[in-house]
Amino acid sequence: MSLEIWLAYIAAVVVISGTPGPNMLLSMTHGIHHGLGATVRSTMPGLLFGLAIILGISLGGLGALLLASTLAFEIIKYVGAAYLIWLGIKTWRSAGGSLSTEGRPDAEHAWARFRIGVLVSLSNPKAILFGVAFFPQFIDHTQPMAPQAAILWLSFIAIETGCMCIYAGGGARLADWLRQGSRMRWFDRTAGAAFVGAGVLLGAFRR
Template sequence: MNIEIWITFVMACFVLAISPGAGAVNTMAITMKHGIRRGAVAIAGLQVGNANNIVLVGAGLGALLAQSDVAFSVVKWVGVAYLIYLGIQKCRDTGDGSFSPEKNEPIGARKLFFQSVIVNVTNPKGVVFLVALLPQFISPNGSYLHQMLILGGTLLVIDTIVMVGYALLATKVAHLVQNAHHMKVMNRLFGGLFIGAGSLLAATSRS
């Protein structure tokens, strides 16, 4: 693969990853409440979801999602419902009156992992974006599989780096949540962000 093409793809991936979305909200919310280790679990889940979407696009199934109103709508509304559900749960969460991952009610890593996987898998707009993006960087003269592995691996690495950045940011501002009122405000903030992400997804179309 031409190095100039790859560098352009890297820049596009950074723009995509840095743009705040459900993945960033999910990472920060989990890190602030449960600590950096659980945040790392959430990031791993997001990347499994991303990898799933890349495989769908590589296998040609992403094109079906991009072209079929029915398929797109089904996945979209499942995603909308799930994000709003997460938002409502977050708004209802009162915490224990202070921020401390050790003091918060323990939650299984598996649950957080699969929650994060679902956040990305149920975002058809991300798949459609990949359908539009990846072909622009695929050379017809090279191995399709080889190029998809390079592009897909690059996207996963960059998204992981950016999500780690969001998680570290969350640890830096976590000290601001030191009492019941602050915890309640934080939970409602993240709950509102999840609901907002769901609302934005609801307003999206295939175009």
């Protein structure tokens, strides 16, 4: 892989990852409600695992097959959209709930956060479009695929992890401020509306 192609890829990933979306919104929301440490230990691994699945599907050629099959594409699209809308409604309805403390034992809650991270990542319109349409464009099929895939995948994970940490850390810093008055309620309602909006966007997407 040439340096020019890799740098172009890095620039594109920085823009795509840094732009607010479901993954970053979830990182911030969990940073606020559960603290930075808990988000890094459970939510972010779930988000990254979901992204790894999407990129694996793309590298395995299933992304092209998915785009070619109207029925499969529509099923996956609407299932993902329904989950994001459901999560948005749930976040809206639980607006203003009490903040969790970072130090308590919460293995069960950690698994729940990991699971939510995976599902949000798999439902993320940006991640789906990146994985099945954008990511393959940087693969030179005349060269060995494994080294290229490793470079692109590791670069993507490093940048995505950095962006998630920024959003989660920012959320954790906002926690005390949001405890005051009705700020938490309005933040959760805004986050819920954003998840619903992402679901509607995904449902309206046409190939």
